[in-house]
Amino acid sequence: MISKRYIVKRLLLLIPVLLGVATLVFSILQLSPGNPARVIAGERASEAAVREIERRLGLNDPIWVQYGRFLWDLLHLDLGESYVYRRGQPVAGLLRWKFPITMELAVFGQLAGILFGIPIGIISAVKQDSLTDHLSRLGALTGISVPIFWSGPLLILLFSVTLGWFPTSTRIGSEYTAPQVTGLLTVDTLLLGQYEAFISAVHHLFLPSLVIGVYSMALISRMMRSSMLEVIRKDYIRTARAKGQGAKITLMKHGFRNALIPVVTVIGIQFGSLLGGAVLTETVFAIPGVGKLLVTVIQDGDYPVVQGIVLVFAVVFTLVNLLVDLTYSYLDPRIEQ
Template identity: 65%
Template sequence: MVSKRFVAKRLLLLVPVLFGVSTLVFAILHLSPGDPAVAIAGQRASQAFIEQVRSDLGLADPLWQQYVRFLGDVVTFDFGQSYQIQRGTPVSSILAQRLPITIELAVLGQIAGLVFGLPLGILSAVKQDTVTDHLTRIGALSGISIPIYWSGPLLILLFAQFLGLLPTSGRIGSEYFLEPITGLILVDTLLTWEFDAFVSAATHLLLPVVVLGIYQMALISRMMRSSMIEVLRQDYMRTARAKGQGAKITVMKHGLRNAFIPVITIVGIQFGTLLGGAVLTETVFEINGIGTLLVDAINRSDYPVVQATVLVFAVLYTLVNLVVDLTYSVLDPRIEQ
């Protein structure tokens, strides 16, 4: 059981991290080229109107005042309004619509990586230096080496264009319309008992999830193999086998829990990679998540949306690392000490 003191300590450590990220985002956007006032007013606007917009947004204030105001807005989750993506719409509302899409994609990609990566890593370790091990290692190396912007179009050409088995883009068929409940399309279709819509959503998400899961599977299987091989060489594993315990029971009961600790680190770190990969995946498969929102906001110089999106990525990443720390303490209680 995780102690409350351990959880409180980890939560307190998140404060300076988020403060640093907020400061970095503010600094980068204010040092980057371009004038938000011009982006809002338009290139053909008069100088007087541009100055009026700059004054209304507080951009004419000293930098330290803008920074303090920005930190206050971050604490209250008030990111202002979009002036390019959805003009006049609160950024928080836009994020609430788009964020579940990316989270669903990232979580499914992570699940796919774990479901296939863990068994392959364990099998490769148990069958070390056999044909099975060599084939698994070759597959893992290939998966790590294939970039998303190449594997995505390749899978579209194979399964959508050539074989005609799967759709090429979107999250669900155009004939279905669902009022968002959770924002997670698979969950919403189940909550509304729309089985046909669920099948449509599953087939639409299959290729994007495979693209994200390939890299995760390869990395997790490699890490699991290395960790399991080290655990199999420990004395307590030999003792368990010497007492007559079967090989499968020894590996699953004694080996898996200890070998899984380093893998958790990779899973936590790679969640940030999944979010970054979601930017490319959403672009390739035309899924309107937070990844495509960030790209669109950068291209159109929508600074409030850019700031809020980057901060959301940072918060998600830190929260996942918090979960990883808590999982450590569950698997190995000595970590709390």
């Protein structure tokens, strides 16, 4: 059981972390080349028009005034308005429907990594130095080494073009209308009872989720193997076996929970990497999420949208780390002390 005191303590520690992230994002964009007012006005606009836009947006105010206004807007969940991509539209409203697309892809990718990585790691540890162990280690090394921009087109060529098993792009079949309730397509289709559309959404998500989850699966399996090997050599495992307890029961009842603690760390860190990997995956598979949007707005110099996306990514990553800390406490109550 996780104590309320521990939860409150972890939540309070999030405040300086989020403040530091916001400060870092603000500083980087302030130091980036280019003038937002020039982007809005256009290359052929007069200097007077550019100066007017700077005055209207407060871009010519002192840096500390801009920083204070930036933090005040963040407290009110105001991420500004798009300059170029959809001029005048609030960034928060723009991300309202874009971010769930990326989140869904990252969650499916992480699930693929967990469902395949943990069992492979356990089997590899139990059958140490066997052919199965060598093959799993080789597969993990390959998964860690292969970049997404190479594995994505390769899997499309194999499973979509050659075998015809999976679609090459989009999120759902053209015969279905994507519902917008939560923004998570698989959840929305189930909530509305559109089971055929749900199957189509899962079918379309499988290949990009596999691409984005391969790296996570490889890392989780390697960490699970290492952690399980360390645990099965502990004295309490030998004692349980000496008392006549079966090998499978001993590993799953006494070994698995303790071996899972460092793996949880990897899972939490990898989720942030999956959000970053969605940038390439969404571009390869033409998925209209935040990753693809980020590429577009960086090219256009749409600073508020770039700033909003980075901040949302940072907040989500921070919350995932909080969840990891709470999971630590659940798996090993001694951590709270």
